[in-house]
Amino acid sequence: MSKLFGYILSPVFYFFFGLTLCIFHPIQWICHRFFGYKAHKVSVDILNFFLTYCQVFLLNSVIFKNDYSLPTHRPIIFVANHQSMYDIPTLIWFLRRYSAKFISKIELTKGIPSISINLRVGGGANINRKDNKQAISEIIKLGRRMQQNNWSTVIFPEGTRAKDGQVKTFQFGGIATLLKAVPNALVVPVAIENSWKIVRFGMFPLTTGNALRWTVLNPIDPEGKTANEITLEAETEIRKVLGQEMT
Structure with missing residues (x-):
């Protein structure tokens, strides 16, 4: 039934999702060009509010749970499992007070309305996966911006x-590189559930009636721990929420 409704509702979803991207592309450009970073960030936050709640056109619910009072005066590394591209707008919207940035493929910095311009000027790291030296350099630069701006x-x-x-096995390289640049960052796991179901059948049809959940878990203080230990702890806590505990 979810697939059947998907044939009907997917075009509606894609229309409004794409329209939102197109509308906010010039808005972002104007905000960045004439009003600077803060105005641009507000435009990106609002963009991702609308992208997040485009899920209503698929009859999907969005539940973001955060029972922790996370600091805004200290950089944070949010560590999450990844299920679909629809993970990202919700994270940007609900973590907006923490100025959440992303590590993205450099190929995405061109050709996508709203997305590409934000990747170019929003402060994240755009890496070339075929160039390890460039990737590490960009992640270190991101860590320095985190330190300077409490991002x-x-x-x-x-x-x-x-x-x-x-959940696939977590790799610790990215976390280790960030912690070298911003060693005082708090590490916070986030468990993402059910967004993979949206694209279970690929780009079309998208599925409907899913309960999409993002759960912020107990923060991890990195002091006295290796990047490997931190990564394993984050993975373990996320797996517990998803019922996929390691054997």
Whole structure:
């Protein structure tokens, strides 16, 4: 039934999702060009509010749970599992007070309305996966910006999307590189559930009636711990929420 409704509702979703991207592209440009970073960030936050709640056109619910009072005076590394591209707008919107940045493929910095301009000027890291030296350099630069501005970064240590919802082994390299540049950053795991179901059948049809959940978990203070230990702890806590505990 979810697939059947998807054939009907997917075009509606794509229309409004695409329209939102097109409308906010010039808005972002104007905000950045004439009013600077803060105005641009507000435009990006509002953009991602609308992108997040485009899920209503698929009859999907969006639930973001954060029971922790996270600091705004300290950089944060949010560590999340990754299920689909629809993970990202919700993270940007609900983590907006922490100025969440992302590590993205450099190929995405061109050709996508709203997305590409934000990647170019929004302060995140755009990496070439084929050039390890460039990637590390960009992540270190991002860490320095985090330190200077008390920004946060969202990192997906799996390295790719889990298309079946099964968490892949977390890699610690990105977290280790960030912590070298911003050693005082708090590490906060975030468990993402069910967004993989939206694209279970690919780009079309999208599925409907899913309960999409983002759960902020207990923060991890990195002091006295290696990047490997921190990454394993974050993965373990996320797996517990998803019912995919390590054996």
